[in-house]
Structures are given as structure tokens and as C-alpha cells.
Amino acid sequence: xxxxxxxxxxxxxxxxxxxxxxxxxxxxxxxxxxxxxxxxxxxxxxxxxxxxxxxxxxxxxxxxxxxxxxxxxxxxxxxxxxxxxxxxxxxxxxxxxxxxxxxxxxxxxxxxxxxxxxxxxxxxxxxxxxxxxxxxxxxxxxxxxxxxxxxxxxxxxxxxxxxxxxxxxxxxxxxxxxxxxxxxxxxxxxxxxxxxxxxxxxxxxxxxxxxxxxxxxxxxxxxxxxxxxxxxxxxxxxxxxxxxxxxxxxxxxxxxxxxxxxxxxxxxxxxxxxxxxxxxxxxxxxxxxxxxxxxxxxxxxxxxxxxxxxxxxxxxxxxxxxxxxxxx
Amino acid sequence: xxxxxxxxxxxxxxxxxxxxxxxxxxxxxxxxxxxxxxxxxxxxxxxxxxxxxxxxxxxxxxxxxxxxxxxxxxxxxxxxxxxxxxxxxxxxxxxxxxxxxxxxxxxxxxxxxxxxxxxxxxxxxxxxxxxxxxxxxxxxxxxxxxxxxxxxxxxxxxxxxxxxxxxxxxxxxxxxxxxxxxxxxxxxxxxxxxxxxxxxxxxxxxxxxxxxxxxxxxxxxxxxxxxxxxxxxxxxxxxxxxxxxxxxxxxxxxxxxxxxxxxxxxxxxxxxxxxxxxxxxxxxxxxxxxxxxxxxxxxxxxxxxxxxxxxxxxxxxxxxxxxxxxxxxxxxxxx
Numbered sequence: 001x002x003x004x005x006x007x008x009x010x011x012x013x014x015x016x017x018x019x020x021x022x023x024x025x026x027x028x029x030x031x032x033x034x035x036x037x038x039x040x041x042x043x044x045x046x047x048x049x050x051x052x053x054x055x056x057x058x059x060x061x062x063x064x065x066x067x068x069x070x071x072x073x074x075x076x077x078x079x080x081x082x083x084x085x086x087x088x089x090x091x092x093x094x095x096x097x098x099x100x101x102x103x104x105x106x107x108x109x110x111x112x113x114x115x116x117x118x119x120x121x122x123x124x125x126x127x128x129x130x131x132x133x134x135x136x137x138x139x140x141x142x143x144x145x146x147x148x149x150x151x152x153x154x155x156x157x158x159x160x161x162x163x164x165x166x167x168x169x170x171x172x173x174x175x176x177x178x179x180x181x182x183x184x185x186x187x188x189x190x191x192x193x194x195x196x197x198x199x200x201x202x203x204x205x206x207x208x209x210x211x212x213x214x215x216x217x218x219x220x221x222x223x224x225x226x227x228x229x230x231x232x233x234x235x236x237x238x239x240x241x242x243x244x245x246x247x248x249x250x251x252x253x254x255x256x257x258x259x260x261x262x263x264x265x266x267x268x269x270x271x272x273x274x275x276x277x278x279x280x281x282x283x284x285x286x287x288x289x290x291x292x293x294x295x296x297x298x299x300x301x302x303x304x305x306x307x308x309x310x311x312x313x314x315x316x317x318x319x320x321x322x323x324x325x326x327x328x
Numbered sequence: 329x330x331x332x333x334x335x336x337x338x339x340x341x342x343x344x345x346x347x348x349x350x351x352x353x354x355x356x357x358x359x360x361x362x363x364x365x366x367x368x369x370x371x372x373x374x375x376x377x378x379x380x381x382x383x384x385x386x387x388x389x390x391x392x393x394x395x396x397x398x399x400x401x402x403x404x405x406x407x408x409x410x411x412x413x414x415x416x417x418x419x420x421x422x423x424x425x426x427x428x429x430x431x432x433x434x435x436x437x438x439x440x441x442x443x444x445x446x447x448x449x450x451x452x453x454x455x456x457x458x459x460x461x462x463x464x465x466x467x468x469x470x471x472x473x474x475x476x477x478x479x480x481x482x483x484x485x486x487x488x489x490x491x492x493x494x495x496x497x498x499x500x501x502x503x504x505x506x507x508x509x510x511x512x513x514x515x516x517x518x519x520x521x522x523x524x525x526x527x528x529x530x531x532x533x534x535x536x537x538x539x540x541x542x543x544x545x546x547x548x549x550x551x552x553x554x555x556x557x558x559x560x561x562x563x564x565x566x567x568x569x570x571x572x573x574x575x576x577x578x579x580x581x582x583x584x585x586x587x588x589x590x591x592x593x594x595x596x597x598x599x600x601x602x603x604x605x606x607x608x609x610x611x612x613x614x615x616x617x618x619x620x621x622x623x624x625x626x627x628x629x630x631x632x633x634x635x636x637x638x639x640x641x642x643x644x645x646x647x648x649x650x651x652x653x654x655x656x657x658x659x660x661x662x663x
Contacts, residue, residue: 055570081575089572102567104581106659119572151660167571 002073004175004207005031005054010067010077012049012231015060022065024049024231028302031175036201036208038218038239040254041228047211050228051177054209055092056084072174090120092175093168095197097183099160103152109163110136110148116167135166140196158189162196169200176201178210182217194221215258219243224310227251229284230277233302237311247305247313247321249288249328282316290317290328334656338649349641350402353634354395362628367411398634408631412623417635420620425639426511427498428609428616432601433512434533435540440594443545447552447590448583451560462549469546475607478539482611485535493531495612500528536612540605544597551593555586587658595651599644 012024024046031037039047052058054069056079069076071092076084088094096102104112113135114128123131129148136144139162152160161181168176178197182190198221201208212218218225218239225242227235227250235248246252253273277283282300285291295316302314305322315321321328366373368381382388386397401408407417450459478495485492498513499505506517506525513529516522559565559582568578606618617636624632656662 057566057570085569085572085574087572088570094567094570096563096567096570098563101563104564104568104585105661106584107581115568115573115577116571119574119577153661164567 003030004033004035004072005029005209006068006070007050007054008068008070010050010053010069011065012046012053012058013063013065015063020065022231023062024053026302027067027231027233029226029233029236031207031209033174034205034207035224036198036210036222038222038225039209039211039228040213040215040218040225042213042254045228046231047228048179049231051094051179051209051211054177055088055094056081086120089116089167089173090171091173092177093171093173094177095161095164095168095179095181097180099164100152100155100157102164103160105152108149108151109155109160110150113163113167113170116170120171131170132166135170136163138169138200139163139166140192141166157185158193161185161189161193165193165197165200169204169206172204173206175207175209178208180212181210182212182214197221215255216262227254232283232314234284234314235312236302237308241308241311245322247311247318248284248315249290249317249321250284251313252328253287282314288328290321290326292317331653331656335649335653338652342645345645346638346641350399350634350638351395353637353641354398355391357630357633357637358391360625360628364411364628364630367627367629402638407635410624410629410632412627412629412632417632420632421617421635421639422511424615424617424620426513427614428602428605428618430498430512430514430533431536431540431605431609431614431616432598434537435544435601435605436594436598438537438541439545439548439597440590442541443548444552444590447549448556448579450549451553451556452579466546466550469543472543473607474539474543474605475611477543478536478608478611481535481539492534493528495535496532497613497615498529498532499525500532503528532612536605536608536614539608540601544601547593547597548590552586552590555589556582559583559585584658588655591651591654591658595647599647602640602643 007027007029010024010027011022013020014023027046027050029037029039039050041047049058049062052062053064054071054076056076058064064077067077071087076087079087103109107115110129110132113132114125117123117128117131118125133144133148136147141147141159141162147155147159152163155163176197181194181197185193194217197208200206208222210218210222222239225235225237225239226233227242227248229250235242235246235251237246242251243255246255273287275286278286278296281296281298282288282291285295288295298316300314300316302312303318305311305313305318308322313322317326317328320326365378365381365385365387368385369378373381379388386394389397405418407421409415410417410420413420446462450462453459482495486494493500503525506513506522506529507520509516509519514526514533517525517529560578562582562585564585565578565582568581573581603618603621605616606622608614609616609618617639620632621636623629624636
């Protein structure tokens with residue numbers, strides 16, 4: 001089956017006074033129908049920019065600078081604002097971190113959901129309001145009739161996130177982009193929110209792209225994982241393969257840090273973690289424990305691993321690491 | 329219901345605020361150099377005569393006694409006689425306030441009616457000829473003195489082109505004043521169907537209003553533009569866009585959220601024009617309240633000055649009460 005979302009060699013440039021800087025580079029990612037893919041990586045690795053590129057939300061100084069984004073066989077790069085508007089919210093929807101900041105503070109949440117419904121369907125206000133009540137109920141907000149008249153500041157962060165989910169699912173969305181779903185919510189609430197999203201996505205047949213810094217979340221809710229570093233995908237694998245045997249040295253560091261954090265162990269501190277990505281060669285080489293001279297000369301491509309279907313890494317030494325010849 | 333409670337609470341504080349203002353004004357006015365006694369007696373009066381007049385005016389009493397008397401009189405609606413015009417201050421103000429109000433009314437309404445749409449437009453499109461013109465205008469208007477612009481406008485539209493009448497007050501001298509209903513000539517003549525007076529009053533208003541709007545609209549415009557630009561960059565507008573809402577809806581979300589600072593600056597402009605338009609009033613021989621206030625200061629006209637300042641205080645409080653009410657209506661977060 002053709003993938004729902006097929007991103008190929010995508011580049012995003014940031015225009016600065018001293019010329020443009022490539023901040024997403026050679027990024028390829030496929031998301032199948034009903035598939036759930038997690039994107040992990042530290043802040044600044046380009047995860048949110050990637051999501052915005054898919055929705056056509058990049059404004060100057062940011063701009064797509066090459067590559068393609070095909071959604072359901074249709075090319076999105078270069079689409080005009082009017083056409084993009086038809087896709088946003090209807091075919092591809094977004095949920096955001098800090099949900100309260102993403103709701104209009106001066107409108108009731110009921111009205112905001114109704115506006116999203118009416119953005120893509122020609123229904124009367126009253127009918128849209130009816131539907132909004134149903135959506136609020138579906139996302140587990142108690143007493144939805146009364147909550148329709150609530151303003152965002154009257155709702156908790158978790159409730160606001162549910163309102164955002166209600167908007168994202170107002171139109172039988174095919175692809176749901178979930179940006180940092182756990183940011184700013186406490187652990188039990190974020191679990192509930194994630195369960196809700198997952199369950200609604202399953203029942204609607206919606207594919208999920210889940211962006212998170214939390215590897216545990218990705219392990220639990222996704223089938224595949226893509227690791228981003230410095231605007232590139234450095235490893236792409238099934239969740240099972242990734243957590244069993246990550247290959248890229250950055251993935252390994254990420255995983256070790258997550259395990260240490262879970263176990264409450266003293267965090268491994270490396271002064272090298274503060275180093276910026278390298279400008280030439282492999283971006284990670286300055287922080288990499290197994291870097292060799294060749295890493296400075298060649299920027300490695302994202303290459304499939306021999307003998308492991310669907311597992312790819314952007315590392316010259318991937319084969320050796322995978323074979324256990326060197327310990328990264 | 330919520331609104332009524334809010335208004336009631338605000339109105340309850342009003343008398344207290346006024347009392348404080350009246351005290352401050354009363355004391356400060358008497359600290360000014362100059363003695364009104366000599367206005368009565370003339371410069372060549374004998375010492376006995378001066379003392380007698382001081383006694384008659386009550387100026388020989390201690391300050392607190394004078395203040396209590398003053399409060400007692402204004403409680404009965406008596407604001408005293410103006411020493412300069414020999415008229416009751418209330419009559420003077422009734423004559424002059426409407427002229428200033430009429431100027432303020434049209435200047436503020438037009439500033440908002442033109443400034444807000446222009447501000448929104450320039451925030452939405454950051455390129456284009458109109459945008460450059462508006463930028464140039466914003467720079468210019470902020471740097472020009474209003475009375476100077478008034479003189480240029482008179483030179484151009486009256487002296488050179490002869491499109492509009494000269495700076496001769498609020499109405500053609502040959503016309504009778506329209507019936508006194510609100511005191512605003514345009515409105516009174518409209519209400520009574522006095523078309524000749526309406527035409528003349530409007531023509532007389534054109535240049536001073538043009539001046540004030542040209543100079544002070546830039547405040548409204550710049551505030552609208554910057555507030556709108558901020559809101560267009562906000563997370564909730566970005567999300568509205570991500571959810572597929574139309575441009576128009578995104579702008580409406582942004583505009584509503586951009587309103588509070590625009591309302592504030594409109595309030596400030598209204599308040600400012602009550603006294604701030606005095607130079608423009610002078611240029612156009614408008615005979616408004618600003619001019620009256622200045623003459624009262626120059627002539628140590630205590631009664632007139634006190635009344636004008638108190639009136640300004642009431643006006644200011646009223647303006648900002650309206651501003652707060654507008655906030656209250658727009659923003660559900662205000663309790």
C-alpha cells in the first residue's frame with residue numbers, strides 16, 4: 001500500500017542576515033496508513049519545524065528549500081495557501097504543547113470547536129455547536145453542554161489539551177501530528193491524554209506522528225521511531241528493533257539517558273553534550289565516542305542496515321556497531 | 329449582572345476620588361503666584377480697600393475654612409463667579425464646554441474609524457505602497473506640532489484654495505446659533521432641521537478636526553498595528569491556521585485580542601484632547617474649554633480654575649470608566 005505521508009529529501013532553510021542556514025536537511029520519512037511513528041530528538045533538532053513544514057506553516061525566515069512532501073499521493077511542497085487551508089484540520093491535524101496558549105483566550109471553547117467544524121463544512125452555527133458537544137464528550141470532558149460556554153482560562157491544562165484534541169478530530173483526520181503531548185502536563189494527566197489520543201486515532205483509523213523528547217512515550221504508543229539530530233534523521237527503525245539494538249551512537253546516548261532518568265540514577269554528564277553539531281562531515285562527530293577521522297570528511301547518508309529490514313542509520317560505523325565490533 | 333455590579337462598585341468610589349481631587353486643586357490653586365484681590369480693586373487701591381475686598385471674597389479666612397465653605401457651595405451647585413467674566417462659572421462652562429466636546433467627539437471618532445482599519449491593514453500586509461505611505465505618515469505626524477499644522481491647513485484650504493471658511497469660531501458670524509439642546513452645533517442643528525447652521529458648523533469643524541485627526545490618529549494607528557502584529561504571531565492564531573480556519577477568521581481572532589491596547593490609547597487620546605487641543609482651539613478662535621482654562625490661570629481666576637479642573641477630573645474618570653467597561657466586556661478573564 002502506498003504510504004500516507006511520504007517525505008523525501010526535505011530541506012528547510014532559515015534566512016539570516018549572513019545568508020541562509022539549512023536547519024532541516026535531507027530528511028526522508030514515510031508514514032503508512034494507520035501507522036504510528038514517533039520522532040524523538042533533543043530540542044533544536046528540528047522536530048517541530050518538520051511538523052510545521054508538513055502543514056505548510058513555515059513563514060519567513062523559514063522556508064522549504066527542496067525535497068518533497070507527498071500526502072496520499074499529492075505533493076504538498078509549493079501548494080498555495082488556499083489549497084493548504086483545505087487540507088489543514090481536515091486531512092492533517094495538529095495538537096500542540098501548552099494547549100492553553102494555542103486557544104483563543106477571548107472565545108468560548110465551544111465556539112472555537114464550532115469554528116473549526118465550520119472551517120471545512122458548510123453547517124449552521126447551531127448544528128456545529130451540537131457537534132462540538134459531541135466532540136467534547138468524545139474526548140472525555142464531563143458535562144460538555146456546560147463546558148461549551150467555558151473560556152480557556154477557566155479550564156485546566158489537561159482539559160485544554162482535550163479541547164485541542166476535539167478540534168484535531170473534528171474532521172475524520174487521516175493524519176494526526178502530535179507535538180510534545182506531555183509538555184506542561186503532570187504525569188498522570190499526560191498518560192490519560194496519550195491514551196485518549198491513541199484510542200481515538202485507532203478507532204478513526206488515523207495515522208499518528210508523535211513528536212516527543214520522551215522515549216518511553218514513543219516506545220509505548222508507536223510502532224516505528226525516527227531519531228532526529230541537527231535537522232536530520234539519524235536512525236529509523238521499528239520500535240522493537242530500536243529499543244533492542246539501537247545503532248547510531250546518538251540513539252544509544254539518548255536511550256541510556258532515558259534509562260538512567262527512569263531508574264533515578266545519577267545522570268551521566270558529558271561536557272561534550274554541550275557541543276554544537278559539527279558543520280562539516282557527520283554532525284554528531286564532536287559528541288561521538290567512536291568517531292574516526294573519516295567522520296570529519298564525509299557526511300554519511302541514511303543507509304539501510306544489512307540484514308535488518310526497515311532499519312536505517314546515518315553513521316559510517318553503523319555496520320560495525322550493529323555487529324557488536326565496537327561499543328558505542 | 330456581573331457588569332452592573334462592576335459599574336456600581338466603580339461609581340461608589342467616584343465621590344471619594346472627586347473629594348480628593350477638589351482638595352488638591354483647592355490648595356494648589358492658592359499656591360499660585362498672583363492675588364485675585366487686585367483684579368477687583370485695580371492697582372491703585374488703598375490698603376484699607378484691599379483688606380475690605382479680601383474680606384468680602386473670604387480670602388482672609390484660614391485655608392481650611394475657605395475649603396469647607398467652597399465644598400458647601402459646590403454641593404449646592406454654586407461654583408462661584410468668574411472674576412474675569414463676572415459671570416457664574418457654571419454659565420461660562422456651559423458656553424464653552426460643548427465646543428470642545430464637539431471637537432473631541434469628531435476627532436476621536438474619526439481617528440478610530442480611520443486609524444484602526446489602517447493599522448489592521450498595515451499589520452496584515454507588510455509590503456505595498458499604502459504601507460509605505462502609512463509609515464511615512466506615522467513618522468511625520470509624530471513630529472509635527474498641531475498648531476503649526478493648523479496654520480498650514482488654514483493657509484491651504486482657506487487662504488489659497490478657499491474651500492473652507494476661515495478660523496472664525498464655531499459658526500458663521502451671520503448665522504444664529506441653533507437651538508440649545510446638547511450644545512453641540514452639528515447635532516442641535518440636525519435635530520432641529522436647521523440646515524444652514526448644520527452646513528456652517530460642519531464647515532467650521534472641518535479644519536480643526538482635520539488637524540487633530542491628522543496629528544493624533546497616528547497614536548491609534550500605531551497601537552493598532554503593533555498590537556495586531558503581536559496577535560498575528562501568537563500561538564492561538566498559528567493554531568487557528570493549523571486547524572484550517574480561513575484568513576478572515578484568523579484576522580478576527582487576532583483583532584479581538586488586539587483591541588484592549590487600542591481601547592486604552594483611544595481613552596488616553598480622548599482625555600488628552602480635553603486640554604491638549606488648546607493651541608488648536610486658539611488658532612481657530614474656537615472659544616472652547618481649553619482656552620478658558622488658560623485664561624483662568626493667567627488671571628488667577630480661582631473659581632473658574634477650580635471648576636475647570638474638577639470638570640476635567642470628572643471627565644477623566646468617566647473616560648477611564650468607559651475604557652475599563654470596554655475591557656470588561658471584551659475580556660472574560662477580568663473579574
